[in-house]
Amino acid sequence: MSYADLHVHTTRSDGSLTLEELPAAARRGGVEVVAVTDHDRLQPFDDPILEREGVTIVHGIELRVETESGQRVDLLGYGVEPTDELVATxxxxxxxxxxxxxxxxxxxxxxxxxxxxxxxxxxxxxxxxxxxxxxxxxxxxxxxxxxxxxxGSSCPCFVPREIPSFERGRAALAEAGEIVSLAHPLRYPDLEGALALAPDLDALELRYPYDRDVDLQPVERAIDRHDLLATGGSDAHDGRLGLAGLSRAKYDRLEL
Known part of the structure; x- marks a missing residue:
């Protein structure tokens, strides 16, 4: 059971839940803290954290960026207060x-x-x-x-989209929020290249439902080596929250 699910999508991107439905879904999943991390989209409120129906809602975002090597990765920003740069981006x-x-x-x-x-x-x-x-x-x-x-990528109807560089995206998130984390590190084809971004980040997403057996040790070693925080979440696109996340003690370490 997760106390905090820090990776949840709503109908503002490609999820099925509305913001109004989040508290009830959180209670069903036994979750007390939810970070709303819609793809490349801010929420319709400026508060970094607010309470709704007894559930803590963290203003987050999942921002896709491109590294110097050409790999595309997702950054999670937490405790966001919109800035001109992030809004424009x-x-x-x-x-x-x-x-x-x-x-x-x-x-x-x-x-x-x-x-x-x-x-x-x-x-x-x-x-x-x-x-x-x-x-x-x-x-x-x-x-x-x-x-x-x-x-899907390389399929006949795939169309690539324009995304910001890692440097620009990370800087925009760092200015607007409290924590910038690398989402689901073990999903990237070049794990070594993804983890090489760790020194420029605040955290790595350690707890995530990969739906396959994975070796978390490379992520854990990067967290220890660079003295980073660990985040976690279900990446929920439906109403099932709490499939992955953080305990209360590990959430409190984030100091959001």
Whole structure:
């Protein structure tokens, strides 16, 4: 059971929960602290932390950036108070996400000869397309199959999007928030390259539901070597919170 789930998405990006539904979902999962970390999007409140229906809500964000080597990684910012730079960065990203999302929808519809009845808007992402493909009666792909064969990287309808550099993204998050953490380190193809970013960060996401057996020792060694904090969360895109996260003692260490 997790006390704090610090990686949760809402309908402001590609999650299924609204902000209003978060407290009830947290209680169902036995969670007392939730960090809302929507993709490249700030929340409609300026407080770094607030209380709603007995649940602590941390203003967070998951920002995709590109390293010097060309690897794309996700940074988690916590305790965010919007700054001009971060607002401008997210607005640029959202504009590009909408253009890119519509291009993916158009490609899928042309390729499959179907109408997905889907229009890209704020917070739009590939999961929206995959769900629409899965739900359509005239396609042969389920949600995973849509990613594997149509819209995943190197697939025929994949469209890359523009993202900030690691240096620019990290600086914007550091100015706006209390903690900048590297999300799910063991998901990146170049783990060594991802962990090489550790000296410039405050934390690494240690607790995460990888859905496979993983060796956490490289992450733990990087945390110890660079005297970093450990974050953790479920990366929830549905209503199931608390599948991974932090104990109360480890959350208190973050001093948010």
């Amino acid at each position: 997210t607005e640029r990203i959202q504009s590009n996400r909408i253009e890119r999302g519509q291009a993916i929808v158009d490609c899928v519809e042309d390729r499959l000869g179907v109408d997905l009845d889907l229009t890209a808007s704020e917070g739009f992402g590939r999961p929206h397309v995959a769900r629409a493909i899965d739900d359509h009666p005239d396609t042969d792909y389920d949600y995973e199959g849509a990613f594997d064969h149509l819209i």
